[in-house]
Amino acid sequence: MPIGWPVPPPNEAGTAPSRGGAGAAWWRIDPLAPAGYALLLLIWQGLSLVVPAFSLPSPLSVLARLREDFFAAPDLAFYGLDNASLFNSMIYTGENVLVAVVVGGTLGALAGLVTGRSAVLRALLDPVMMTAGTVPILVAAPFLLIWFGVGRASSVLLVTFYVAVILYLAAQRASDNLEPIYEDAARTLGARDWAVLRDVVLPGTVPEILGGLRIALAGAWGLEAIAELLGAQRGIGKVIEVLAGATEVRGILACLLLLGFVAVGFDALAGAAFARLSVWNQRARIGGAA
Amino acid sequence: MNMVATPAMIALEGAGRVFHRADGGRVVAVQEVSLAVAEGEFVCVVGPSGCGKSTLLQMIAGLLAPTAGLLSVGGAPVAGPGPDRGVVFQKDSVFPWMRAIDNVAYGLRCRGVGRAERRAVAARYLDAVGLGHVAEAWPRELSGGMLKRVAVATVFANGARVLLLDEPFGALDYVTKRQLHEVLLALWAEGGTGARRTVMFVTHDVDEALTLADRIVVMNAGRVVEDIAVRAPRPRDTDALLRPEMVAHKHLLLRHLGLERLARPGTAP
Ligand SMILES: Nc1ncnc2c1ncn2[C@@H]1O[C@H](COP(=O)(O)OP(=O)(O)OP(=O)(O)O)[C@@H](O)[C@H]1O
Ligand SMILES: [Mg+2]
Numbered sequence: 121m122p123i124g125w126p127v128p129p130p131n132e133a134g135t136a137p138s139r140g141g142a143g144a145a146w147w148r149i150d151p152l153a154p155a156g157y158a159l160l161l162l163i164w165q166g167l168s169l170v171v172p173a174f175s176l177p178s179p180l181s182v183l184a185r186l187r188e189d190f191f192a193a194p195d196l197a198f199y200g201l202d203n204a205s206l207f208n209s210m211i212y213t214g215e216n217v218l219v220a221v222v223v224g225g226t227l228g229a230l231a232g233l234v235t236g237r238s239a240v241l242r243a244l245l246d247p248v249m250m251t252a253g254t255v256p257i258l259v260a261a262p263f264l265l266i267w268f269g270v271g272r273a274s275s276v277l278l279v280t281f282y283v284a285v286i287l288y289l290a291a292q293r294a295s296d297n298l299e300p301i302y303e304d305a306a307r308t309l310g311a312r313d314w315a316v317l318r319d320v321v322l323p324g325t326v327p328e329i330l331g332g333l334r335i336a337l338a339g340a341w342g343l344e345a346i347a348e349l350l351g352a353q354r355g356i357g358k359v360i361e362v363l364a365g366a367t368e369v370r371g372i373l374a375c376l377l378l379l380g381f382v383a384v385g386f387d388a389l390a391g392a393a394f395a396r397l398s399v400w401n402q403r404a405r406i407g408g409a410a
Numbered sequence: 411m412n413m414v415a416t417p418a419m420i421a422l423e424g425a426g427r428v429f430h431r432a433d434g435g436r437v438v439a440v441q442e443v444s445l446a447v448a449e450g451e452f453v454c455v456v457g458p459s460g461c462g463k464s465t466l467l468q469m470i471a472g473l474l475a476p477t478a479g480l481l482s483v484g485g486a487p488v489a490g491p492g493p494d495r496g497v498v499f500q501k502d503s504v505f506p507w508m509r510a511i512d513n514v515a516y517g518l519r520c521r522g523v524g525r526a527e528r529r530a531v532a533a534r535y536l537d538a539v540g541l542g543h544v545a546e547a548w549p550r551e552l553s554g555g556m557l558k559r560v561a562v563a564t565v566f567a568n569g570a571r572v573l574l575l576d577e578p579f580g581a582l583d584y585v586t587k588r589q590l591h592e593v594l595l596a597l598w599a600e601g602g603t604g605a606r607r608t609v610m611f612v613t614h615d616v617d618e619a620l621t622l623a624d625r626i627v628v629m630n631a632g633r634v635v636e637d638i639a640v641r642a643p644r645p646r647d648t649d650a651l652l653r654p655e656m657v658a659h660k661h662l663l664l665r666h667l668g669l670e671r672l673a674r675p676g677t678a679p
Contacts, residue, residue, distance in 0.1 A: 304473050305503040309517035309568055310493030319516070323507035400507045400548045 177370040186374040199362045204354065206378055213348065213355040214382065216272055217340045220279035225336065227280075228287030229329050233321065235288075236295025249288050257282045258346065265351040275347035275355070282343055283336040290332025294325035327398040334390050341383040417485055418446035419572060419608040420470060426478035426632075427465050439465040441632045443479070447625075449571075450606030452598060454619035457629035458667060463612045464500055466629070467574045470610065471497045483572060493517060496570035498578040500612075504549045504560050511536060511545040513560055517568030535563040538593050540586065555582045562590065566597050573598075573609045580614065591621060595644065616663045620656055621646050628666045636666055 161179050168178040177185075189196070189206045196204045231249075235242035257278065264274040302320050311319060348357025356375050363371040422445045429437040440462040447453050455463050468474040469481055472491040481488040483495060491497075496517075504513050511532045518528035536545050539559040549557060558581050565573065578594075579587045598607050613619050619626050620640065628636035638659055642650050650656065664670045 301499060301501055301503045302505060304491065305497070305499065305505075306516070306520075307491040308471055308473070308493065308495065308497040309564065310520035311516075312520075315520055320505070323505070326507075398507075400550070 174367075175369055177373065182370055182373045182377060185370045186377055189371070189374060196359060196362065199366060201354075201359065201362055204359060206356070206359065206375065209354060209356045209359045209375075210378055210382060213341075213344055213357065213379075216276045216355070217279060217337075217344045220276050220344070221283050221333070221337055221340055224280035224283030225287050225333050228284035229291040229333075231284070232288040232291025232293075232329075233295050233325065236292045237321075242292075245288075249285055252281070253285045253289060257285075257343070261347055261350050270351045270353055275344055275352060275357075278347045279340050279344050283333075283340060286336040286339075287329065287332050290335075291325060291329050294328035295321070297328065298324040327394075327401045330394040330397060334387065334394060337390055338383065338387055341379060341386075345379060419449040419451070419484060420445070420447040420610065421482045422446075422470075422479065423481075424479035425466075425469060425476050425481055427462070427469060427474060428477045438632050440469070440476075441478070443632075443634050445627065445634060447608060447610065449608055450603075452606075452609045452622060452624045453611065454623035454626045455610060455612045455629060456614065456616065456619050456626060456663060456667070459614075461629045462632040463629055464576055467497070467576050467610060467612060471495055471574050473497075493520070493568060494570055495572040495574055496565035496568050498558075498561050498565050498573075498575045500576040500580075502554075502557055502561075504557050504564075506549045508549075509545070510541060510547050510549065510552065510560050513549070514563045514567050516564065531567055532563070535567040536560075538566070539563045539590060555586065558582060559586075559590070562594075566593075571607055573607055573611075575609065575611045577612050577614065579618070587618070591618070592645075595622065616660055616667070617651060619663070620651055620659060626659070626663065628663065630666065636662065638662065 164176075164179050168176050173181070186206065191205050191207055193201075193205050231245060235245050260281070261274070261278055264277055268274045268277065298321065302324060303316055306316050306320050345355070345357035345360065348355035349361045352358045356379055360372050360375045363375070422443050425443045425445075426441040427439045429439055431437060443466060455466070457463055465474060469476050470483065470488065472488045472495070504510075505516070508516065511529060514532035514536055515523075515528040518531060519525075523531075533542065533545060536542050539562055541556060541559055541563065544552060544556065549560070552560065558578065562575075562578050565575075575594075579590055582590065594609075598609055600607075611619075611622060623640050626636075626638040626640060627634055628638070640656075640659060642653060642656055651660075661670060
């Protein structure tokens with residue numbers, strides 16, 4: 121070209137970002153987060169000094185119980201749970217949650233994207249999903265238990281359904297929010313249907329879908345535990361149910377603590393992974409640091 | 411249909427488009443437009459805001475179906491968008507999820523050009539629009555004018571024979587705009603006079619139209635109301651715009667835009 125472009129001013133040249141530049145914040149922990157936990161522990165400790173230990177044991181004694189029962193819990197066998205340690209109960213619960221999140225998330229997100237683009241399918245599916253989204257999902261638990269028994273299937277189905285509804289709504293909203301000009305631009309550049317899906321619809325909706333997935337994941341742990349509590353033979357919820365029958369507050373708190381740790385850990389992992397995946401999106405980057 | 415010796419690259423016969431607004435109102439955005447643009451011709455479209463320029467371009471691009479008339483490009487009826495017609499949109503259309511260089515390379519990617527090759531081409535066009543130094547930036551890190559230049563580079567890199575440009579340089583500062591005029595004219599004439607691309611260029615800037623166009627089409631309220639042939643040789647510098655026939659064109663355009671009174675056409679000072 122016959123033109124000499126002016127040398128960009130230094131601040132403009134400085135914006136040429138490196139790969140790390142945009143994503144550098146994803147692992148950073150907010151210094152206030154540990155402070156929040158510390159405050160909670162302090163209140164708990166304080167209360168446990170006034171309340172009798174059988175209704176509120178101190179944090180340290182709960183941690184000790186968590187450690188004792190982690191790999192082997194003979195007293196659970198006493199209540200009829202053979203070979204149940206907190207560790208393998210948590211694994212059972214975790215497997216169910218992950219299967220439900222993957223299956224429900226995929227189905228829900230695909231359905232949301234498809235109905236986001238097809239008015240007919242949307243008119244068919246929306247009322248069903250909206251109703252499902254309004255009714256508290258737990259009312260389905262008794263029916264699932266009658267139909268599928270107390271095995272994995274009941275609780276996994278319940279959580280799958282919960283995740284699917286959230287992801288359906290998130291994906292549909294993401295699809296609605298996607299500016300049609302991007303698809304127009306892609307088509308004038310030669311993109312066919314498949315390329316539009318891969319290069320426009322998916323990347324353009326991914327931050328909102330991942331945000332929905334994270335919300336669903338956070339809720340899924342509690343829902344799975346409650347489903348197990350209502351009827352299951354294994355899992356952390358089952359352990360809580362058994363301990364509740366024996367008014368074992370220390371044991372119950374140990375289970376809840378473990379469930380909380382796992383849920384928070386997975387949320388942090390998910391937040392970091394999602395921030396990486398939508399590094400182009402400012403909002404996702406700020407909100408994703410978990 | 412158009413049966414002239416040199417068939418028109420873009421041919422419109424009584425083309426029109428009616429919109430139905432959400433509040434029930436009916437908007438006639440384009441009506442009764444018949445236009446034949448020869449291959450290699452550089453046409454500027456000017457007219458007041460809301461007169462239907464973007465609608466006209468979108469119909470030629472295949473993104474809006476006409477509600478009346480016939481449209482054809484390269485002899486074939488327009489049936490949808492395609493890579494034979496490059497479009498720079500009036501609104502921002504740069505994919506926020508691709509880096510600048512991947513945006514520019516996207517059309518080549520759709521055609522199956524290998525990664526290294528398409529990135530090399532993209533880098534060349536980013537350089538041409540003065541954005542070589544931000545090739546790896548995300549769109550959210552670029553200014554409005556820079557985004558517009560990414561969109562222009564994207565369309566240039568894709569090499570379409572027909573370019574539909576909707577106020578491509580409207581958001582740019584004067585200096586950048588002048589430089590991009592040269593880039594655009596170089597691209598337009600690439601491969602010699604016989605191989606010129608066909609350009610439809612929407613602008614509000616009368617001087618820009620006079621600098622670039624072979625022909626200026628004036629629209630008003632959805633219709634074509636004037637069709638001016640600009641024969642001044644290129645490149646047209648500041649002095650070229652002061653030649654008497656250019657000044658006369660300018661007065662005519664200003665009158666159509668309502669800036670000078672239409673009262674006695676031809677008696678401009
Ligand atoms: N999707 C739409 N629905 C309803 N009306 C529309 C739509 N798109 C455009 N219009 C109307 O059509 C008319 C022409 O719009 P158009 O965008 O083509 O104008 P324009 O000449 O490009 O204006 P500008 O110079 O401001 O970009 C306007 O009155 C506008 O309100
Ligand atoms: Mg317009």
